[in-house]
Amino acid sequence: QVQLVQSGAEVKKPGASVKVSCKASGYTFTSNAMHWVRQAPGQRLEWMGWINAGYGNTKYLQKFQGRVTITRDTSASTAFMELSSLRSEDTAVYYCARETYYYDTSGNRIDAFDIWGQGTMVTVSS
Amino acid sequence: DIQLTQSPSFLSASVGDSVTITCRASQGTSSYLAWYQQKPGKAPKLLIYAASTLQSGVPSRFSGSGSGTEFTLTISSLQPEDFATYYCQQLNSYPITFGQGTRLEIK
Numbered sequence: 001q002v003q004l005v006q007s008g009a010e011v012k013k014p015g016a017s018v019k020v021s022c023k024a025s026g027y028t029f030t031s032n033a034m035h036w037v038r039q040a041p042g043q044r045l046e047w048m049g050w051i052n053a054g055y056g057n058t059k060y061l062q063k064f065q066g067r068v069t070i071t072r073d074t075s076a077s078t079a080f081m082e083l084s085s086l087r088s089e090d091t092a093v094y095y096c097a098r099e100t101y102y103y104d105t106s107g108n109r110i111d112a113f114d115i116w117g118q119g120t121m122v123t124v125s126s
Numbered sequence: 127d128i129q130l131t132q133s134p135s136f137l138s139a140s141v142g143d144s145v146t147i148t149c150r151a152s153q154g155t156s157s158y159l160a161w162y163q164q165k166p167g168k169a170p171k172l173l174i175y176a177a178s179t180l181q182s183g184v185p186s187r188f189s190g191s192g193s194g195t196e197f198t199l200t201i202s203s204l205q206p207e208d209f210a211t212y213y214c215q216q217l218n219s220y221p222i223t224f225g226q227g228t229r230l231e232i233k
Contacts, residue, residue: 035222044213044224044225044226044227045162045170045213045215045224045227046224047221047222047223047224059220061221062221095169095170097169097170102175102176102179104157104176110157110158110175110176110179110217111158111175111217112160112172112175112176112181112217113160113162113170113172113215114172114181116169116170116171117169118169119168119169
């Protein structure tokens, strides 16, 4: 079945970097974009960025520009999200999510996040 | 950025009730809006996309409507497994944004 399996929980000190992986199975990895979303404790979901798994181009949320890097390894069907210069406010669950798309009756492309990883808890603490 | 505001933020209801959650956008999002359900400790689950299209496998008691800046998610005849937090998401423009969530609890 289609699934995304993420790497395990991480504990990092302020200023360090973390790299979270997201391994896809059950579909052609390069056919769908992959997004990263995080959720701090008790907070709303926050979109961080995405990668076109086929071409490798990326787009990031402005607030993370310069601190986040999303990459992929097509041979391993795996996407990665690396966040640097960690601070306590980065403590959150990080999710990868597959973007799927549909076309409505007018031919407009409609996107949605149909498959999510199980989440990776990243704790930043001194 | 498009801000999404859900109301109410908290909702208490009983099994069998019908409930409606509203999501208002600060700018028009056409029909590029999705709804997700999230249970504690779990990843979000896609319920509805394109404002009103039910994702495969989602029970028909879930329905969505709206376009532009106002959208609703209705759950008819609540079941015990429906008690969770619900989020709207706009995919009309970057950055993609989510509502603050509506927590649905058993009365």
